Amino acid sequence: MKNIKYRYLTVLLFFLANSAFAQSDTISKQWLHVGYFGENITHFGLSGGYGYSFWDSFKKRKNVHFHQLYVEGNFSFLIHPNNQAVFFLIPELGYRYTKNSNWYLQFTAGAGLLRTFYLAKTFEADEDGGFKGIPMAGKWSLGSSFSAGFGKSIIKQKDLFLFTQIRLINEHFYNQKTLLRPIFQLGLLKQI
Amino acid sequence: MKQLLLLITCLLTLFIGSCSKDQYEISDNLRLRYKDADMPIWVRGNAGSDRLVLFLHGGPGGCAMCLRTFFESAEEQLIMAYWDQRIAGSSGGTSHPDQLTYLQFADDLKQVILLLKKRYPNKRLYLLGHSFGVEMAWQFLTSGNNQNLVDGFIAMDGTYSTYEWLITSQKWIMNEALIQGDEEAYNYMNNLSLTQSNMSDLVDWGKWYEFIFRLGGNPVWPTDDAEYNLKLWFFSPHSAFSNSLNSSLYDNYYDKEIFTFDRKSLLSNINIPITIFWGEKDGIMPIEHAYQTSALLPGNPTPIIFKNSWHSPFHTENDLFTQELIKATQ
Numbered sequence: 001m002k003n004i005k006y007r008y009l010t011v012l013l014f015f016l017a018n019s020a021f022a023q024s025d026t027i028s029k030q031w032l033h034v035g036y037f038g039e040n041i042t043h044f045g046l047s048g049g050y051g052y053s054f055w056d057s058f059k060k061r062k063n064v065h066f067h068q069l070y071v072e073g074n075f076s077f078l079i080h081p082n083n084q085a086v087f088f089l090i091p092e093l094g095y096r097y098t099k100n101s102n103w104y105l106q107f108t109a110g111a112g113l114l115r116t117f118y119l120a121k122t123f124e125a126d127e128d129g130g131f132k133g134i135p136m137a138g139k140w141s142l143g144s145s146f147s148a149g150f151g152k153s154i155i156k157q158k159d160l161f162l163f164t165q166i167r168l169i170n171e172h173f174y175n176q177k178t179l180l181r182p183i184f185q186l187g188l189l190k191q192i
Numbered sequence: 193m194k195q196l197l198l199l200i201t202c203l204l205t206l207f208i209g210s211c212s213k214d215q216y217e218i219s220d221n222l223r224l225r226y227k228d229a230d231m232p233i234w235v236r237g238n239a240g241s242d243r244l245v246l247f248l249h250g251g252p253g254g255c256a257m258c259l260r261t262f263f264e265s266a267e268e269q270l271i272m273a274y275w276d277q278r279i280a281g282s283s284g285g286t287s288h289p290d291q292l293t294y295l296q297f298a299d300d301l302k303q304v305i306l307l308l309k310k311r312y313p314n315k316r317l318y319l320l321g322h323s324f325g326v327e328m329a330w331q332f333l334t335s336g337n338n339q340n341l342v343d344g345f346i347a348m349d350g351t352y353s354t355y356e357w358l359i360t361s362q363k364w365i366m367n368e369a370l371i372q373g374d375e376e377a378y379n380y381m382n383n384l385s386l387t388q389s390n391m392s393d394l395v396d397w398g399k400w401y402e403f404i405f406r407l408g409g410n411p412v413w414p415t416d417d418a419e420y421n422l423k424l425w426f427f428s429p430h431s432a433f434s435n436s437l438n439s440s441l442y443d444n445y446y447d448k449e450i451f452t453f454d455r456k457s458l459l460s461n462i463n464i465p466i467t468i469f470w471g472e473k474d475g476i477m478p479i480e481h482a483y484q485t486s487a488l489l490p491g492n493p494t495p496i497i498f499k500n501s502w503h504s505p506f507h508t509e510n511d512l513f514t515q516e517l518i519k520a521t522q
Contacts, residue, residue, distance in 0.1 A: 042426045081429065120232060121223070123223070123225065124226070125303040137225065139230065174284055175285065175286070175434075175438070175441060176289065
């Protein structure tokens with residue numbers, strides 16, 4: 001009698017454990033993300049993007065391991081108060097490794113455009129001492145971007161992730177040099 | 193949970209702090225686009241004041257707004273304008289290192305002054321130059337009728353001639369090296385026979401500044417202070433990232449341009465009020481140079497000496513500096 005009880009208990013535990021760690025053998029090919037994007041808390045901004053995976057594979061052993069290659073379009077901006085607002089349009093290629101749909105690691109590289117708007121009244125001087133106001137003054141630059149990020153599933157359905165990402169964006173050209181902007185991101189990624 | 197709340201509170205405090213308005217009445221953000229450079233000018237201070245002081249930062253390649261914290265007391269009575277020169281501070285654009293010439297700096301300064309005079313037509317305008325900012329101001333004031341555009345100049349720890357400065361600095365290094373028993377520095381300088389024609393070949397800037405700092409020529413910097421750094425990185429319009437790029441663009445300036453600077457013979461033409469501020473212990477720009485400057489100017493103005501200061505009296509004796517600045521613009 002005692003043995004039967006233990007057997008039931010073992011089977012019950014097995015099912016509970018199995019359901020708790022049950023894995024899907026598929027992973028979404030598309031997602032949207034939105035979140036904080038800034039050089040720090042006081043040079044703040046937002047970022048949003050859409051990602052599409054064009055290749056993926058998975059291996060199922062003890063755990064399920066997904067590998068994905070994807071393209072992502074990102075639109076972001078940040079504001080440095082009393083200095084400038086910078087808008088970023090950067091498409092990227094990325095690699096993501098997802099384990100058990102619970103968490104992922106990803107790396108991206110991309111290139112795109114940056115547009116700066118000065119948070120100042122801007123005047124262009126001519127050599128005769130005249131000044132002309134320039135509305136929406138700023139400058140266009142080319143940008144390249146590299147990032148590493150980590151995401152963690154935060155709901156039972158495992159299609160919503162809280163992610164954080166460290167990014168380096170190079171601004172070409174800034175006074176004939178490349179300006180390196182370290183960026184911190186924190187946001188939500190929803191698989192669709 | 194408590195830790196998370198604490199973290200969120202700290203982050204919100206930082207965020208709100210960064211958005212807070214300035215204490216004083218004028219808060220005017222300007223940009224001057226001129227010859228490939230987009231140069232910021234931040235104007236802050238007391239709207240009721242009839243005196244506007246344009247701060248000319250040092251370096252070259254330094255920054256103006258990054259030092260604002262030392263002029264905030266002055267802003268209670270004056271209007272301060274902080275201008276980041278081309279390829280300096282938060283200045284952007286596509287300016288080329290070949291444009292880092294005294295002529296161009298003086299030309300830029302003229303445009304900044306004209307812009308400020310246009311926006312603040314009824315204010316008296318003073319220049320406050322520090323270190324390289326003094327060189328730029330002498331270049332400007334001794335060219336054409338430029339001096340008529342301003343009401344006065346406060347020259348702080350800066351030179352009128354690279355050669356004269358090097359000779360004075362060489363003496364200071366040898367003297368300090370003798371006192372402090374630094375044989376290497378003494379012998380190096382003692383063996384250097386500088387002339388105006390050979391100085392560009394003989395001067396090794398790395399060695400020169402190594403000796404100055406080793407002998408205590410300027411042992412204190414604003415960046416030694418954690419609070420200053422916090423303010424700079426989080427609560428200032430200054431961009432430390434872009435500022436860090438600048439130094440590598442000054443190679444040509446230090447190889448060639450700096451050796452062309454000499455306004456000695458032209459200082460006697462100055463007819464606007466000049467005030468000389470100097471840190472007595474300055475080893476970068478030794479105190480003897482204050483008196484040499486004075487001797488060249490009409491009326492030989494007596495230098496105002498900051499006895500407990502090195503290269504930056506606004507940093508080390510801020511209260512006295514503020515008093516003297518207000519006095520100098522009255």
